[in-house]
Amino acid sequence: AAGVIQSPRHLIKEKRETATLKCYPIPRHDTVYWYQQGPGQDPQFLISFYEKMQSDKGSIPDRFSAQQFSDYHSELNMSSLELGDSALYFCASTPGPVPGGELFFGEGSRLTVL
Amino acid sequence: DAKTTQPNSMESNEEEPVHLPCNHSTISGTDYIHWYRQLPSQGPEYVIHGLTSNVNNRMASLAIAEDRKSSTLILHRATLRDAAVYYCILRIFGNEKLTFGTGTRLTIIP
Numbered sequence: 329a330a331g332v333i334q335s336p337r338h339l340i341k342e343k344r345e346t347a348t349l350k351c352y353p354i355p356r357h358d359t360v361y362w363y364q365q366g367p368g369q370d371p372q373f374l375i376s377f378y379e380k381m382q383s384d385k386g387s388i389p390d391r392f393s394a395q396q397f398s399d400y401h402s403e404l405n406m407s408s409l410e411l412g413d414s415a416l417y418f419c420a421s422t423p424g425p426v427p428g429g430e431l432f433f434g435e436g437s438r439l440t441v442l
Numbered sequence: 443d444a445k446t447t448q449p450n451s452m453e454s455n456e457e458e459p460v461h462l463p464c465n466h467s468t469i470s471g472t473d474y475i476h477w478y479r480q481l482p483s484q485g486p487e488y489v490i491h492g493l494t495s496n497v498n499n500r501m502a503s504l505a506i507a508e509d510r511k512s513s514t515l516i517l518h519r520a521t522l523r524d525a526a527v528y529y530c531i532l533r534i535f536g537n538e539k540l541t542f543g544t545g546t547r548l549t550i551i552p
Binding site: 432 | 487491538540542543
């Protein structure tokens with residue numbers, strides 16, 4: 329079965345550079361969530377989209393922005409990168425905001441900022 | 443968000459049942475109880491969820507206390523592949539994101 333696809337899987341950037349992470353949800357899933365997981369930490373919710381509109385916002389820095397496109401894929405744009413942005417970034421998708429439903433996570437994109 | 447409390451770590455022998463507890467004393471009537479697990483360097487993986495009644499699936503069982511203030515995830519026969527961090531999460535009706543707390547790191551002893 330198709331899963332959530334994230335790209336790139338690994339990314340190395342310098343401080344103050346910009347990075348873009350992409351998430352392709354499972355077909356017919358219209359809701360996407362982004363999470364950040366720093367080293368040794370638990371996943372932290374960043375932002376979510378439902379039907380191409382932002383549906384919720386968590387602890388996402390102002391330097392970060394995200395959007396969901398007409399084909400439901402989503403991109404997380406990170407500018408002025410800092411060392412503390414080094415983390416695993418996970419994307420998850422669901423078939424709409426189903427109460428109590430399951431979130432399907434991708435394998436993550438590992439960002440390293442030097 | 444309503445909070446959950448889990449032990450930081452647990453150990454279990456391979457091929458034995460494992461009971462992972464979770465306290466959620468501030469749960470409200472419409473909060474679903476979700477369990478996810480995360481294997482090293484992988485994304486979180488759904489395990490099971492429930493609202494009021496006990497639930498079973500191919501991976502595990504979820505036992506929910508009658509007052510819903512606690513629950514227990516049961517792995518019936520642990521394998522080495524079950525070694526992971528297990529998260530108990532309350533999912534609020536109408537607020538579909540998952541808020542991860544500090545889960546239980548489960549170690550399986552061969």
